[in-house]
Amino acid sequence: MAKIITISHQKGGVGKSTLALNLAYKFGQEVRTALTDTDPQGSTMQLKNIAEGIDILEFTNISELKKLPYDVIFVDTPPYLMADIYPIFLESDFVLVPTKAGVPDIIAIRATIELVKAAQSKSNLKSAIVLNMVKPRVSITQQAIEQLGQYNIPIIGEIKDRTVYSNTFLTGGVFSSTDTLAKEEIDNLSTSILNFF
Numbered sequence: 148m149a150k151i152i153t154i155s156h157q158k159g160g161v162g163k164s165t166l167a168l169n170l171a172y173k174f175g176q177e178v179r180t181a182l183t184d185t186d187p188q189g190s191t192m193q194l195k196n197i198a199e200g201i202d203i204l205e206f207t208n209i210s211e212l213k214k215l216p217y218d219v220i221f222v223d224t225p226p227y228l229m230a231d232i233y234p235i236f237l238e239s240d241f242v243l244v245p246t247k248a249g250v251p252d253i254i255a256i257r258a259t260i261e262l263v264k265a266a267q268s269k270s271n272l273k274s275a276i277v278l279n280m281v282k283p284r285v286s287i288t289q290q291a292i293e294q295l296g297q298y299n300i301p302i303i304g305e306i307k308d309r310t311v312y313s314n315t316f317l318t319g320g321v322f323s324s325t326d327t328l329a330k331e332e333i334d335n336l337s338t339s340i341l342n343f344f
């Protein structure tokens with residue numbers, strides 16, 4: 148059975164698709180990897196036949212996808228909480244919740260986190276938050292740290308605001324670039340996720 152890693156946050160533009168694709172490229176270097184998007188109109192689906200080293204799958208049914216011959220399937224999700232996201236969480240092995248480091252962004256994760264916690268009470272689901280688009284030389288505020296603390300979900304790393312990420316869909320992600328700092332960030336994030344298994 149493929150491991151299912153779902154990237155979710157009901158807010159738009161927090162970097163779900165960007166991280167899903169970079170992580171898929173990373174895992175694709177080592178294991179059989181696929182990427183899908185529960186939203187057929189989602190940006191990820193435009194990569195069909197273009198992405199190298201990974202397969203882009205049309206989203207059908209999570210239980211069926213799991214049976215396909217992959218080691219890991221990344222599931223990108225749209226910027227709203229659709230009715231069927233909860234069953235997807237229940238079938239996932241890991242839910243990664245990217246957020247920007249601003250207080251309003253962190254407050255906005257609550258709805259997603261509540262669904263994650265509900266799923267965790269019924270399954271073996273693991274979950275973590277990753278801070279995304281962190282501005283260089285700007286430290287996260289005390290208020291933001293407090294907000295994050297109340298969710299009681301591990302925070303596994305920081306992805307900085309970098310041009311290479313904004314070009315991910317055009318250029319094949321950080322591993323096709325010369326940005327060693329970005330590659331290191333995605334390497335570290337992948338290792339942190341693997342440590343949960």
Ligand SMILES: Nc1ncnc2c1ncn2[C@@H]1O[C@H](COP(=O)(O)OP(=O)(O)OP(=O)(O)O)[C@@H](O)[C@H]1O
Binds near residue numbers: 310
């Ligand atoms: N670490 C980063 N540094 C710089 N730009 C980033 C970073 N992560 C994402 N971006 C850019 O931010 C924008 C939003 O990212 P992305 O599309 O991945 O978010 P999303 O959560 O999938 O959005 P949606 O919910 O609308 O699907 C994109 O233009 C993307 O290129």
Ligand SMILES: [Mg+2]
Binds near residue numbers: 165190224225
């Ligand atoms: Mg997206």
